[in-house]
Every structure is written in structure tokens, then in C-alpha cells.
Amino acid sequence: MAGQFNVAIESQRQDNFVERTLIMDHYLADLPEGDLDQASAMAESLLSSGKPLANTVVIIPVAAHQEAANVAHTIDEYAKQQDCEPFTVVLGLNAPWDQNGNEAIAATEGAVNNAMAAHPNLDIRFTSVFYDEPVIGEIRRDLWNGVLLASQRTGNYDDGTEIIGINHDIDLIRLSPNYVKKVQQAYGRRDRRHIITPVSPSRGSLTKHAYSAEHPIISRTVFWNDYCCRRTGVVFEAGIIVPMSMYAQHGGFDPSAKTHEVAGYTDRSPQRTRLLPGTHMETSLRRYVARIDAHGYRIWSTDSFTANDECRQRQNYPDITxxxxxxxxxxxxxxxxxxxxxxxxxxxxxxxxxxxxxxxxxxxxxxxxxxxxxxxxxxxxxxxxxxxxxxxxxxxxxxxxxxxxxxxxxxxxxxxxx
Structure with a gap:
């Protein structure tokens, strides 16, 4: 009897792996023509080396006309990862069309190439896209669609293997050295259970804002908010882990979203996004530095993200009183x-x-x-x-x-x- 039960359980497991594959395939097949063309161009760029992506992908949009200075440090943090399975870092360089030819874009591309040369054992890929009016929801959606299509083309999930998407930003300050390992272990354990579901749930990183010696009062003010969010289980946008089965199941990110494009998306899932132990990271305080005096903690509004964010470059904001x-x-x-x-x-x-x-x-x-x-x-x-x-x-x-x-x-x- 026990043997028959185990056979039935394993049969159900395999059926769920097949369904997971179909969910991702159907999502790509149903993409509007324009979205599919964009995803195809990105997938081609990501696979230009002839190597498939890893099944764990850190996906980072980069405002190419403003973020050159952050590339080297952020990539250094991924190079410090220890004892993990292979993973890929995808940088989605983007900029408004009116910035085409800007020397700042060439500087960002140069920073990416330098980072790749400095870390030859780290799998780094990048794409470059211009938009009439960049919107973060569209930027992330195009990038994630490109990663998923690239994974499909190389058969990464043909057997139902989960493709783990990790949503990060280019202003990363610190990442715990076992971060990727903890993510991979969590989803690996889940898929080794006797009973699995076709769609894997999203998880949140243990994110906080880095201390700024130039803005000690703002830093301490934000620390209080970070503590309360952590204690009550609030998941920060930077660091949300979204498996591609879940991404596909819920139709991808909203291209019109000007903020909360990932958290707003995961909130639609019936499965609550829980914090994943061991995934410590620190992100830049810069947006609080630029906006907290005028807006308090309510800095995440639709007018706070633009194609040319001042907080990405200006450094001389005063501390608050x-x-x-x-x-x-x-x-x-x-x-x-x-x-x-x-x-x-x-x-x-x-x-x-x-x-x-x-x-x-x-x-x-x-x-x-x-x-x-x-x-x-x-x-x-x-x-x-x-x-x-x-x-x-x-x-x-x-x-x-x-x-x-x-x-x-x-x-x-x-x-x-x-």
C-alpha cells in the first residue's frame, strides 16, 4: 500500500512539473506581438555568448544615462557570493531616446564591460534598450520577459525546473555572502518535497537601508521604519524574489506601473510573500535623502520615479533637523x-x-x-x-x-x- 501511495505522489509531482512548464510556455505564447518582439530581441542579446542563462537570475534595470558610478560596486557584491550554484546577473541598460548618444551611456556601458573583465568567473549579461518615455513597470516587464524567453530557448525549464528571478536594483550597497545560496536552497527544498505546486511562491529579502555618514539623522530616522517593516513582515520592493512560474501565472508586471511594480504584482497572488531568512541586503538611502524632508516616509509615489531622477546623481542634499x-x-x-x-x-x-x-x-x-x-x-x-x-x-x-x-x-x- 505504501509503495502505491509513493508512486501516486511521485506521479502527481511530475504532473505539477509539467504544468509549471506549460504555464511559462503559455504566458510567452500569449504575449502581444510588440511585447514578444521586445522579449525576442532581449533574449537574443542575453544569449549572444552562446551560453544559456543559469536557472537563478538576478535581474537589474539600469538607467544607463545616470548610473555608471554604481555598476562596479554592485557587481563586486555578487562576486562575493559563496557556496552557491551558478547564477546569472542580468543588467537591463535603459534610457530615454533623447539621451541616445549621451557620453554618460557610453560610460555606463564601459563600466559594465570593466566589471565583466574584473570578474570573469561571474556570469554577467546585459541588454540595451531606449524608450520614448521610460516607465519602470514596462522596463522590468520587458527585461523579465527577455529572461524567460531566453530560458525557454535553451530548454532551461523543459523538465519543470523553476527559474528563480531575483529583483534587485543597481544601487545595492551590501549583500550577505550566502544570499544566493539561501535563495537556491529554499526553492530547491521546496521542489524536493513529496507534494509540490506548479507555481512557486514569491519571497522577500531581509532588506534595510544603508547608513549614510553624511546624513546621520536621516539614517536613524529610516532605521526606525526599516525595523518596523521587518518586524511586521513587510517586504521591500528591492529584493523580492519572484519565480518565473509565478511571474507567468499572474500575467507579468504591469507596464504602466510607475512605482510598486513588483510588490503591487505579488500582492495579487493568494500566497503571501514571506521574508526568507538569511537573505540580508542593504540598499541605498539616496531616495530618502532626496525626499524625506518634504514627504516623510511617503517617498514612494508616482512622481518619485522619472526618467531623469535627480537623486541618482545629486549628492549635496542636507541632513534633516x-x-x-x-x-x-x-x-x-x-x-x-x-x-x-x-x-x-x-x-x-x-x-x-x-x-x-x-x-x-x-x-x-x-x-x-x-x-x-x-x-x-x-x-x-x-x-x-x-x-x-x-x-x-x-x-x-x-x-x-x-x-x-x-x-x-x-x-x-x-x-x-x-
Whole structure:
């Protein structure tokens, strides 16, 4: 009987691998003619060396008229990856047509060629595309379509192998040396299970913004936001890992998206994007440096991304004042106090249930409440410690503790009432 069961399970596994292949094939077959032409041109460029792409692909759009200075450092971070299976770095150079012939584009292409020469053992590919009006959703969609079509042409996923797309930006500051290994292990383990699904879920990296010695107050202000996002499971755009089966299943990125083109896409999936342990990375603070004084934490708006972003090149933005920092952080305290309290409630319940013996009776409401308070105290101490030591404001720490205590009490009342 057990043998028959195992045969049935393996048969279902193979059927799901076949379905995964069909999902990606059907997506490419259904592309509009213009999209397919663009993908075909990109695939041809990516395969010009005669070598197939790896099954793990880091995909990075590069504003070729503005980003030459970031290429070398970013590529250096990928060259430091350890103990991983082969992976490919794809740089999608793009620029407005009115920048054609600009010396800055030649400088970026030169930086890419220099990086390839400096790291001959790192698989780097690049494409170059001009747009009438560059929109990040269209840029990423074209690039990902090109990678998927290149993978199809070389038979990379004929057997149902997952093609792992890693969404990164060219302003990467640091990457943990086992980052790619952790990504590959996570999806490899998933496909070795007895029961798999044709579509693999997206995952999020443990992303934070790098500290800027020139902008210490902005850095500390953003650290608070980064901490709260990490603690509540918020996934940053930079570092989202999207398997190509999922990309194809949901129709690719929205070409009209001016921001949140990846997170907005993954949010449409019924599977929640969870953070993947071990995938630490730091991204540039530059967009906060340029916009936080005027916009607070709400810097990710449709007007914040343009074909000629000033933050990519200007370096002389002043730091914000301590008063402005206090205003920005204080505006978040009610929301984050509530979010962290809710997170503590979920975590305490899950942790407590996992700790119980298999045959133990279900815990009482009082036992769960005690577990919640223990978890809440830990989170309160950690968050208030960041406000007092990192943000350097005892007043903000005290305000948070008061709001957090109210949120915890309200969560308990709601839980008891339900």
C-alpha cells in the first residue's frame, strides 16, 4: 500500500512539473506581438555568448544615462557570493531616446564591460534598450520577459525546473555572502518535497537601508521604519524574489506601473510573500535623502520615479533637523504601535502552540494571554530601545510605550470578545 501511495505522489509531482512548464510556455505564447518582439530581441542579446542563462537570475534595470558610478560596486557584491550554484546577473541598460548618444551611456556601458573583465568567473549579461518615455513597470516587464524567453530557448525549464528571478536594483550597497545560496536552497527544498505546486511562491529579502555618514539623522530616522517593516513582515520592493512560474501565472508586471511594480504584482497572488531568512541586503538611502524632508516616509509615489531622477546623481542634499525627525517618526507611532501589537498577538499564539506536546490539550484563554504579554513586553522593549538609542529620543520612546500598551489592551479585549 505504501509503495502505491509513493508512486501516486511521485506521479502527481511530475504532473505539477509539467504544468509549471506549460504555464511559462503559455504566458510567452500569449504575449502581444510588440511585447514578444521586445522579449525576442532581449533574449537574443542575453544569449549572444552562446551560453544559456543559469536557472537563478538576478535581474537589474539600469538607467544607463545616470548610473555608471554604481555598476562596479554592485557587481563586486555578487562576486562575493559563496557556496552557491551558478547564477546569472542580468543588467537591463535603459534610457530615454533623447539621451541616445549621451557620453554618460557610453560610460555606463564601459563600466559594465570593466566589471565583466574584473570578474570573469561571474556570469554577467546585459541588454540595451531606449524608450520614448521610460516607465519602470514596462522596463522590468520587458527585461523579465527577455529572461524567460531566453530560458525557454535553451530548454532551461523543459523538465519543470523553476527559474528563480531575483529583483534587485543597481544601487545595492551590501549583500550577505550566502544570499544566493539561501535563495537556491529554499526553492530547491521546496521542489524536493513529496507534494509540490506548479507555481512557486514569491519571497522577500531581509532588506534595510544603508547608513549614510553624511546624513546621520536621516539614517536613524529610516532605521526606525526599516525595523518596523521587518518586524511586521513587510517586504521591500528591492529584493523580492519572484519565480518565473509565478511571474507567468499572474500575467507579468504591469507596464504602466510607475512605482510598486513588483510588490503591487505579488500582492495579487493568494500566497503571501514571506521574508526568507538569511537573505540580508542593504540598499541605498539616496531616495530618502532626496525626499524625506518634504514627504516623510511617503517617498514612494508616482512622481518619485522619472526618467531623469535627480537623486541618482545629486549628492549635496542636507541632513534633516532633529525637530523634523521627531515629526516624521511621531507620525508613525500610532500605526506601528498597532501593527507591532497585532504581530505580537499572532506570534505568541503560534509560538505557544508549536511548543506544546502533540497530545496536549488546547491552551486556555488565560494561558494565551500570558504568552501574549510576554511576547509584547519583548517587542515593546526592543522598539522603545531603538527609539531611545538609535533615533535618540526618550520622548518618542515614551510615546510609543503608551500607544503600544493601549494597542495591546485593545487586542486582548478584541480577542476575548471573539
Amino acid at each position: 532633529r525637530n523634523r525627525q521627531a515629526e516624521i517618526v511621531r507620525s508613525t507611532l500610532p500605526y506601528y504601535a498597532g501593527s507591532l501589537a497585532s504581530k505580537a498577538l499572532r506570534q505568541s499564539r503560534d509560538d505557544y502552540l508549536v511548543s506544546l506536546p502533540f497530545d496536549a490539550p488546547l491552551p486556555s484563554a488565560n494561558e494565551l494571554a500570558i504568552a501574549y504579554f510576554v511576547k509584547a513586553i519583548k517587542i515593546k522593549n526592543q522598539a522603545s530601545g531603538i527609539l531611545s538609542r538609535v533615533v535618540q529620543s526618550e520622548a518618542l520612546a515614551e510615546d510609543f510605550c503608551r500607544l503600544f500598551a493601549d494597542a495591546v489592551e485593545q487586542s486582548i479585549e478584541i480577542k476575548i470578545a471573539s
